[in-house]
Amino acid sequence: MPEFENAPAARDYRETVFLPETEFPMRAGLPKAEPEMLKKWDEADLYHGVRKARQAAGSPLFVLHDGPPYANGNIHIGHALNKILKDFVVRSKFLTGHDVDYVPGWDCHGLPIEWKIEEEFRAKGRKKDEVPAAEFRKACREYAAKWIESQRDEFKRLGVLGEWQNRYATMDFTTEAKVTSEFHKFLMSGQLYRGSKPVMWSPVERTALADAEIEYHPHVSPTIWVRFPIQTGDWAEATEAFDNLKDASVVIWTTTPWTIPANRAVSFNPKVAYFVYEVTAVKSEEELGFAPWVKAGDKLVLAEKLAEGVLQAANATAWKQVIDVPPDVLGGLKLSHPLATLDSGYGFDVPMLAGDHVTDDAGTGFVHTAPGHGADDYLVWLKSGRSLDSIPDTVDPDGAYYSHVPLFAGMKVLETEGKKAGKFGEANGAVMTKLIETGNLLARGRVEHSYPHSWRSKAPVIFRNTPQWFIRMDGDESLRDKAMAAIAATAFYPDQGRNRIGGMVETRPDWLISRQRNWGTPLAMFVDKKTGEPLKDEAVNERIIKMIADGGADAWFTRPDADFLGNGYNPDDYEKVTDILDVWFDSGCTHAFTIEGRADSHWPADLYLEGSDQHRGWFQSSLLESCGTRGRAPYNAVLTHGFVLDEQGEKMSKSKGNVVAPQDIAKESGVEILRLWVAFADYSEDLRIGKQIIQTTVDAYRKLRNTVRYLLGALNGYSEAEAVDYADLPSLERYILNEVYSLDAKVRAAYEVYDFAAVVRPVADFCIQTLSALYFDIRKDSLYCDAPSSLKRRACRTAMNILFERITLWLAPIMTFTMEEAWSSRSPNDKANLFRVLEAAPDVWHNVAExxxxxxxxxxxxxxxxxxxxxxxxxxxxxxxxxxxxxxxxxxxxxxxxxxxxxxxxxxxxxxxxxxxxxxxxxxxxxxxxxxxxxxxxxxxxxxxxxxxxxxxxxxxxxxxxxxxxxxxxxxxxxxxxxx
Missing domain, CATH: 1.10.730.20 (Isoleucyl-tRNA Synthetase; Domain 1)
Structure with missing residues (x-):
């Protein structure tokens, strides 16, 4: 370096370096900043503002119909997942130039609220039966209204946009009237019928339940092998069969001893091989510690494949196969009820009935048949030509034997009150004791198996014969066929949802829609007392609907029958149905009163989005309701997500202390972190969340925020005047724009199929690897040190301007608070970020060579x-x-x-x-x-x-x-x- 005389003192050149400058903070302060932004959006009526702008531009309409959460308690992490995903859909559709209709709603009727109100009245010393029905329903309505307001605030805190002021609720008077109107469509079309057959019954809840309200849990049940003595048959007395059957017993196996008093037949399968087995030796009393119930010389009729297991269970040690028993002989047998010797009330003949439902996979090869307590039992009984009237009523709504049941009157099958509520009562033990007394209990044991429980009360349910109202699945123009065709025509995300709901619809029984409760929309109709047929009169229906629209469901229960029937009918001739509708019917009708007929919406919805459990719930009830009234599904596409587990993959519960509350995340880290967690996850599977996962998400958030912050700083003072035409861009900028072009296509495609992880992951990788680690690092010397007029620096800022605009659009549906903050930081006088539309990247940016x-x-x-x-x-x-x-x-x-x-x-x-x-x-x-x-x-x-x-x-x-x-x-x- 040449020496210069009189060289000046070393200068500090920092002020001449063009370092990034921005007021956009490095620390987000989300817990404080987010509520302020929400308030700003609320005051500006952002959702409606964007809708009006899209409508003015003639944008296509997209309808997301909200599956109603239950208005009961604070929202949990599953609610947050669901509503955030819905907001991703709403905002991404706005992003791609759509007008979006999204009306949040609530499910308000049903048992959980009834129970809460019962508890409140009990705390005041009043039992439910002492409270007037109108007062009880009013309390339920007020309770639900309180939680709607609370949950609405919690959902809005998640950044969720929608018609919050015009929300729907299944308990609104106009809604109850519309649900009633939809019910009347089934009534008038003949798809509705009343049937008396075994249904899932919850004694704890005192109501029938549909399949969709049942879940299965492990349960230990007593198992018994019971002898039904053969009393006579269609054979000649001199035959060998008579000699070997006259003192034999047919043996059944069951896990429900309490149903033995309801037994009216034993079923067999003509395709199964049956034999008479004679016991020749048994275990000694000394060996067992008790006298075995089987004795040498006992003759038992059993399926060949199962005989050994049964005899061993009975403590027999040796036996011989005497003779086979062909189907024609079995079908002619008459058996004695195993309790007949104790009470003449069981002195009837027990027939043998052929049925395909009988197998020799387990049990004895024979099925104890109680037509009032089993679907197969019911069907085989009626198929044999016997009447509905011959099916006994054994168990009352409270889960106890009726007073007319011999030996067991009043005993509880299931406890319904106190600390033992939901536990099996004394009935099982009492029945076994009486069977021992008659000498017809062959053996007993215990088995753990999957048992049906109510998915609300979590208490076991029983099959119980009771008159109920059903919607037919089969028949002319079958509802099942329409539903299956609709499933085939619907798009599913992920696609395996099609098979799941299809399998359920293909095999489901008729839709049980009546419930014996107070808080709900009534089956508002009358039945002719003489014929038992429902009254079908449109004028009556119109009066019912108008009065419910004016006064809510209470009108049905409080107004005189004559008000509805009018002058053409005598109220004394008709029975008013006071059952309420299955709440799934309520929610299945939401499409009819939320999107159908509205000027700024359309039917069917473009998308339904809920958890995967709704294949048996809301997706299915909406499908069946709509197919039954309109012939097609109320949706074009269905998206499902999994459940939220803790970091170890365990179900969350307060007792485990592993619950992650969205409210806590909002307070500690900000909702943006929760939204980013949802976006990164594969929501089609179960998701995990916990402290470590949240921290990982926070780290990812910081990197994305820092990318945007760097761009804001680097673009300080930028104007379009310094922009460089694409033809004059250096190779590196052309490469970056090629990457933007490719990524833009991926982002748009991912949003189209609701694959939000395929948006945020590639964008995050691009920001962290391509931009921060490569492009920014390469160009920082030019950016900081080149003269403002330098082509390279101008080109860099031109590319960065594009990057900022694209990134704040790409991530706007997901990191909605941060992208809005960044956009308004740079363009404080422009409209909110949500007004912007993601146009396709210019083709000129596509440069494979670069x-x-x-x-x-x-x-x-x-x-x-x-x-x-x-x-x-x-x-x-x-x-x-x-x-x-x-x-x-x-x-x-x-x-x-x-x-x-x-x-x-x-x-x-x-x-x-x-x-x-x-x-x-x-x-x-x-x-x-x-x-x-x-x-x-x-x-x-x-x-x-x-x-x-x-x-x-x-x-x-x-x-x-x-x-x-x-x-x-x-x-x-x-x-x-x-x-x-």
Whole structure:
């Protein structure tokens, strides 16, 4: 470096460096910032503002119909997952230029609220039966209204946009009237009928339940093998069969001893091989500690495949197979009830009935048949030609035997009150005791099996014969066929949802829609007392609907029958049905009163979105209701998500202490973290959440925020005047825009199929790897130190402006608070970020050649970086700017990729060279990349005090002897513009 006389003192050039400047904070402060932004959106009526803008532009309409959460308690993490996913849909559709209709709603009727109100009245010393029905329903309504308001605030805190002021609720008067109207459609079409048959009955809840309200849990039940003595049959007395059957017993096996008093038949399968087995030896009393119930000489009729297991269970040690019993003989047998010797009430004949439901896979090969307590039992009984009237009523609504049941009157099958509520009562034990007394209990044991429980009360249920109202699944123009066709025509995300709901609909029984409760929409109809047929009169229906619309469901229960029937009917001739509708029917009708007929919506909905359990719930009830009244599904597509588990994959529960509450995350980290967690997850499977996962999400959030912050700082003062046309952009910027073009297509495609992870993951990778680790690092020297008029710097800022605009759009549906904050930080006078539309990236950005070129450059860069890291680790250099690597490329294409490229800028060194010469033996290489070699050398020259690059030219400009020529020109310009 030449010496200059009278050189000035060293200057601090920091003020001349164009470092990023922004007021966008590094720390988000989300828990405080988010509520302020929500208030701003609320005051501006953001949702309706965007809708109006889209409608004015003639945008296509997208309808997301909300599956109603239950208005009972604070929202949990599952609610948050569901509503955030829905908000992703709403915002992503706005993003892609749609008008979006989304009306949040609530399910208000049903047992959970009834129970809460019962508890409140009990706490005041009043039992439910002592409270007038109208007062009870009023309390239920007020309770639900309170929780709707609470949950609405909690959902809005998640950043969820929608028609919050015009929400729907199944308990609104107009809604109850519309549900009634939909019910009347089934009534008038003949799809509705009353049937007396066994249904799932919850004694704890005192109501019938549909399949969709049942879940199965492990349960230990008593098992019994019971003898039904043969009393007579259709045979000639001289036959061998008579000799071997006249003192034998048919043996059944059951896990429900309490149903023995309801037994009226034993079923067999003509395709199963049956034999008479004579016991020849049994275990001794000394060996067992009790006298066995089976004795030598006992004759038992059993299925051949199951005989050994049964006899062993009975403590027999030896037996012989006497004779086979053909189907025609079995069908002619008459058996004695096993309790007949104790009470004449059981003195009837027990017939043998043929049935395909009988197998020889387990049990004895015979099925104890109680037609009032089993679906198969009921069907085989009626198929045999016997009447409905012959089916006994054995168990009352409270789960106790009726008073007319011999031996067991009043005993509880299931306890319904006190600490033992939901537990099996004394009935099982009492029945077994009486069977021992008659000598007809052959054996007993215990078995753990899957048992039906109410999914609300979690208490066991029983099959119980009771008159109920059903919607027919089969018949002319079958509802089942319509539903299956609708499933085939619906898009499912993920697609396996189609098979899941299809399998359920294909096999489901008729839809049980009546419930014996108070809080709900009534089956508002009358039944002719003489014929038992429902009254079908549109004028009556219209009066019912109008009065319910005016006064709610209470009108049905409180107004005189004559008000509804009018002058044409005598109220004394009709029975008013006071059952309420299955709440799934309520919610299955939501499409009819929420989207259908509204000017700013359309039917059917474009999308239904709920948890995977709704294949048996809301998705299915909506499907059946709509197919039954309109012939097709109320939706074009169905999206399902999994459940939220803790970090170990365990179900959350307060007792385990592993519950993660969305309210806590909002307070501690911000809702944005919760939204980002949802976006990163594969929601089609069960999701996990916990402290570590939240922290990982926070780390990802910070990286994304820092990318946006860096862009804001780098673009400080940018205007369109400095923009560079695409044709004049350097290779690196053209490469970055090619990456933007490709990523933009991926983002748009991912939003189209609701794959939010396929949005946020590639965008995050792009921000962290392509931008932060490559592009920003390469261009920071030009960005900080080049003169503002420099083409390279202007090109960089042109690309960064595009990057900012695209990233704040791509992530707007997901990181909605942060992207709004970033957008308004740069454009405070513009409309909210949500008003913007993500237009397709210009085709000119698509540049495959630059993509290929930079793929080769990045491969070379990876080897150079590793070589420099070696020297840094060995303390040879402290910074890459101290190096001047020489890179040897045996690949001609890789060498050509560096044409017109400043290799030193790419490598972040002060100097660099690239050659196709052969490398020296000591050159650095990476395993797997032998075509690239790096020879290390120290940079020559002096260190520029502004850019810190080491160059021979430093000191050649007398004005700024401690700067490189580039930096000297930039400072001279800066001094000129800042003079005075």
């Amino acid at each position: 993509g290929d070129r930079w793929a080769k450059i990045e491969t070379v860069l990876s080897v150079v970086t590793a070589a420099l890291e070696d020297k840094r680790r060995d303390k040879v250099i402290g910074s890459a700017l101290e190096a001047a690597p020489r890179v040897y490329l045996a690949d001609g294409a890789a060498f050509e990729a560096f044409e017109d490229i400043d290799a030193a800028e790419v490598f972040r060194t002060s100097q660099a060279s690239v050659t196709t010469d052969s490398p020296p033996a000591h050159a650095f290489t990476l395993e797997g990349l032998p075509m690239i070699a790096v020879e290390f050398a120290l940079a020559e020259g002096q260190k520029c005090q502004r850019s810190w690059r080491i160059l021979p030219e430093v000191g050649t400009d007398s004005r700024y002897p401690d700067l490189s020529l580039r930096d000297a020109e930039a400072v001279a310009l800066w001094d000129q513009t800042h003079a005075g």
